[in-house]
Amino acid sequence: MKKIKFAVLLVFLFTSFYNYSQQGPGGRPKVKVTGKVLEKVSKQPLEYATISITAPNDTKVIAGGITNPKGEFEVAVAPGTYDIKVEFISFKSTEIKQKSIKEDTNLGIVNLSEDAAQLNEVVVRAEKSTVEIKLDKKVYNVGQDMIVKGGSVSDVLDNVPSVSVDTEGNVSLRGSDNIRILIDGRPSQAINVAEALRQLPADAIDKVEVITNPSARYDAEGGSGIINIILKKGKNQGFNGTFIASAGIPETYGLSANVNYKTEKLNYFTTAGYNHRTNEGGGLTNTSYFNNNGSPKGYLDEDRDTKRVRDGFNGRAGVEWTLTPSTFWTNAINYQKNTGEDTDLINYNNFDAAHNFTGSTYRLNNADTGSENVEFTSNLIKNFNDKGHKLTADFSISRNTDDSNSTITASPNFNTTLNDQVQKQVLLQADYVLPLGKGGQFEAGYKGSFGDLNNEYFVTENGGAKDPNLSNTLEYKENINALYTQYGFKVNKFSYLFGLRWEDTNIQVNLLETNDFNTKKYNNLFPSAFISYEISDQSNFTASYSKRLTRPRGRFMNPAVNYSSNVNIFQGNPDLDPSLTDKYDIGYIKRWEKVTFNTSAYFEDTKDVFSFVRTPNGQFVNGIPVILSRPINLGKEQKFGFEFTINYTPFKWWKVNTNFNLYNVQTTGENTYIDFNNNEVVQNLDNKANTWFARINSKLTLPYKIDWQLNGTYNAEQKTAQGKSLDQFAMNTAFSKDILKDKATIAFNISDIFNSRIMRSYTYLKNDTTGESQQSYGEMQFRKRQFNLSFTYRFNKPKGERDKNAQPRNDGGGDGGGDFPG
Missing domain, CATH: 2.60.40.10 (Immunoglobulins)
Incomplete structure (x- = not known):
């Protein structure tokens, strides 16, 4: 009865507020x-x-x-x-x-x-809000962010609301790495996406779109949503551009240029940059081993120092041709080449049951890495009228290579490893948008994605033959054809968008060394529905649903073993199946004169979710059991969360934005395997966890027109099926000053001021058959505190350049279509 009264009261208040909002x-x-x-x-x-x-x-x-x-x-x-x-x-x-x-x-x-x-004037203009809140996405304008000057795309994403980047460069959205990353509306074709994002300079980016519940026009890939990175394209007439030079500690330096020349018919745009980056890090893993009666059996402490050096070149050149006042054709070539050296030194200290030191060993991994990515893209847009009736066609072809060769030295033996990957990708897409009546819009489209990956991996001991247990050649072929249609319309203050996408997937996973051939064929329907209610000019309410899919890729399916540690190793699983997610989201946005408030509650129900499990593989090194970590299709995961974002401008010289996310994850499933004694072991991996994270960003104009930016991020502790991840806090700051009559800017930033961005975790593992168990505490820091100084020079280009007519036709093509009606 109380619930009924409460509901009636809410309806009464809402009706009163609605009626009041309609009165002058x-x-x-x-x-x-x-x-x-x-x-x-x-x-x-x-x-x-x-x-x-x-x-x-x-x-x-x-x-x-x-x-x-x-x-x-x-x-x-x-x-x-x-x-x-x-x-x-x-x-x-x-x-x-x-x-x-x-x-x-x-x-x-x-x-x-x-x-x-x-x-023609170079003056300081009013800036776009650093974070723009829209009903179906958040748009982050990186051009106004001093903290990422001289940094990479990974640095940019780590400052975006709802997005996090861990110390290994892996990107997550609302706490989940089950996402799809697009560049100019197209999937990133790099083999190692995390490394590619770290090498792409921040100043090449115009803005980042975060789409937490995509409609049917987008790929179904990405259970938790889509992140779309929009690259810069010139806006102003004539010849203009920007040059940026940067240097930092640890040894880091770079030089980049963004140049544009625009005439009435042609718009030439190019970006080129070179960067040398040094990431110093380290970590430790302390493991305790116990007998079946719980008494200590022994201890192993691992101490790790890492150093990663990268030299990267990134180039992009293209031209947008206005064929007619209503027809636009854009062609671009993207090129990226990286080389690097990795040094990974692990010292092992062994202790007996009484924790007496019994000896030490070491393991030194020296690796040479390299990658080369080439992509050609073409985008044609035909506008039939100025009301949104248009046809868009996209084509892209790419070739990506990723190589790594290493020598692992550990007394008395040494190993060599080789990991060569070649990937080819072709994409075809067409989108049609037809406005119907007042506020109505029909959309339909096709997308074909055809990929081929060949990965050769082998390990040798003492320079001898391949180790057949650790070596293999993976051939991965993926062909996806998709059709979609959706219809949106507006009735009074309500806007609706209903869509349906069909995707047919044909995947071949072949292990050539062992003659293990697998074919996976499946097709799925992906419905989506969005409803928006305009409460007033300043506030809106939305509700949405979509079905999403996550295909296993990259290191998840690659059987190559991460062999940097000989007692804690990782191996992919080529037999993984895709996971399906039902997503529900309700949101509310309210704008005042100085404040924008956006909040949402969301629920995700995922079947065949990917999960990492740790099991002994039956081998021992100096009496220590080797633990294998690998992904499996676990079972079911349900996630319920709440988040809000606030943009507040108390004064013209001070802007603040904050993002908070709280969620609960419940996982259900078990893992069954045969241990080295030929016993069947069942691991119960049921898990319930609550966690949250928060980010706050402040931008302040100090005396003498010095801009100061400060942000902080906190990730709370989270329980996992086999342990827990501990909390993490990090803070960054930056100062900038315009000089040379506002044609240039000097910026100084510090990343991770307190050197506190360290991944810390506990892991528990027990063999239910023998009763023996182990407990590990680990720390990993991908990179330590960094200092960076950058100099930016602009010519024939205003500092606060706004997006105008160069690219609203379609933000880079790809998964483009019409906008949400209303």
Whole structure:
């Protein structure tokens, strides 16, 4: 009964608030003023144009709003006579004087022209908000972030709301690494995505989109969502660009350039950069071994020092050709080459049951690494009218190589390893968008992705023949064909988007050395549904559902053994099946003059979830059992969470944004294996865990126009099926100052001020058959505290350049389509 009363009360309050929001001053009903803002030459919509409504001959704004991705706006005012002003940075404003508004009024299309005088000046302009909150995604504008100057894409992502990057460079969203990473709307084709992101310079990025619940137009891949990295493309007419030089401690330096030349018909854009990066890290693993009666059996302490040195070149060149005022063709070539050296020294100290020292050994791994990625992309857009009716076609072809050769020295033996990978990928895609009626939109499309990976891996002992137990050649072929359709429409204040995607997957996983051939064929339907209710001009409520899929890739399926430690090793599992996730999300967004608040509650139900298990493989090194870690399809995982993001601008010189995420994960499943005594062992891996993480970012303008940015991140402790991960805290800071009449900027940043970003964990393992057990405590720090100084020089380019007409047609193609209706 109490629940019923509470629900009735909520409905009453909501109805009252809704009715109040529809009233003007003195209780007069409001009327709507609508319209659409376009760039005059290209007829492309201008997002974030501002509309201000004032009383005649008065500067006080009575009502206002901003345009959506389609350039549309809707403002509610009481009936009367007003002056209406439409503005966009670097464009000439348009004013409508003494406009009589007695009923709902459509102003039609408002065309804005570029202000040539402003474009030729180099002045400090109003910046976009560092974090833009939209109903279906968050957009992070990296250009305003000093902390990542001279850094990499990994540094950028680690400052994005809801996103985290661990010390190994692995990216997670809302605490899950079950995600899809896109670059300009296309899947990253690099074999080692984490390493590729660390080598791509931060200054090559325009913005990052975080899509937590994608619609049917996107790939079904990525159970927890999609991260789309948008690369820079020139916006301004003429010749302009940016140069950045940086240096840091530990030894790190780089030089990059972003140059653009734009005419009426052609837009040439290029980015090139070289960087030398040194990451010093280390860790430890202390393991205690126990007999079946719980008494100590022995101890092993591992102490690890690592050093990774990378030299990388990244280049991108392309041209956007305006074939006709409504047809645009963009072609680009991306090239990335990296070389590096890895040094990994592990010292082993052995102790008996009384913890008396019994001896020590060491293991030194010296590795040479290299990768080369080449990709050609082509994107054609045909706009049939200025209302969103368009056809988009995409094509890309890529070839990626990744090599690693190492010598592992450990008295009295030494091993050599070779890991050579070659991947080829072809992508074809077409998307069609057709507006229907007022507020309606139909979409349909096709995507084909065809990939081929060959991975040769072998281990030798003392320079001899291959070890057949550790060597193999993996041939992985993946062909995916997909069709989708969706329809969106708006009824009063409600917007709807319903979609359905079909994907057919054909995968071959072949181990050539052992003649083990596997074929996996499956097809699935992926429905999606989104509902939005516009409570007022400043607040919206959304609810959404989608079905997602995660295919095992990379090191998850690669049977190559990570052999840097001879007692704790990792091996992929080529027999993994995909996992399916049902995602539910409800969200609310509210904007005030100085604050934007966005919150959501989400639920994810995943079947055949991937999980890592640790089991003894039956081998011993100096009496120590070798533990194998590998992924399996565990069973089921349910995740419920709540998060919110706040953007607060208390003053023009101070901006604050914060993100908080709390979630519960419940995993159900077990692992069965045969141990070295030929006994069947069943591991119960049921697990319940609560955890949370928070991030806060502050940007402050100090005296003498010095900008100061400070951010902190905290990840709480989390229980796992075989142990727990301990909490982690890190803080970064940066200072910047514009010089040379604002044509240049000097920035100094410190990453991980307190040198506290260390992964710490406990792991418990027990053999239920013998009763013997072990407990391990581990620490791993991928890189230590870093200092970086950068110098940025701009020519013919304003510091706060805003996105205008160069790329709103389709942010890089790929999984593009229409926008959420309304």
